[in-house]
Amino acid sequence: MKTRILELALAAAGEGADETLLAPLCAAAEQAWLARLREGVAPEDCGQALPCAAAFTAAAGLAA
Numbered sequence: 001m002k003t004r005i006l007e008l009a010l011a012a013a014g015e016g017a018d019e020t021l022l023a024p025l026c027a028a029a030e031q032a033w034l035a036r037l038r039e040g041v042a043p044e045d046c047g048q049a050l051p052c053a054a055a056f057t058a059a060a061g062l063a064a
Helices: 002-013 021-033 048-064
Strands: none
Touching: 002 021, 002 048, 021 048
């Protein structure tokens, strides 16, 4: 999932996005979204929603 989140974040951040800055933001965003899952819900249950949410969260952090 980490690779997919980074790929999506790079696409969302646009041309020239710095992968070395974006990678830790992706990791933090992934952990934040995983922590929000209800008990008994696995990341796989979310389909592409979780990677997409984490990617956009990371891209937004890069822009801030």
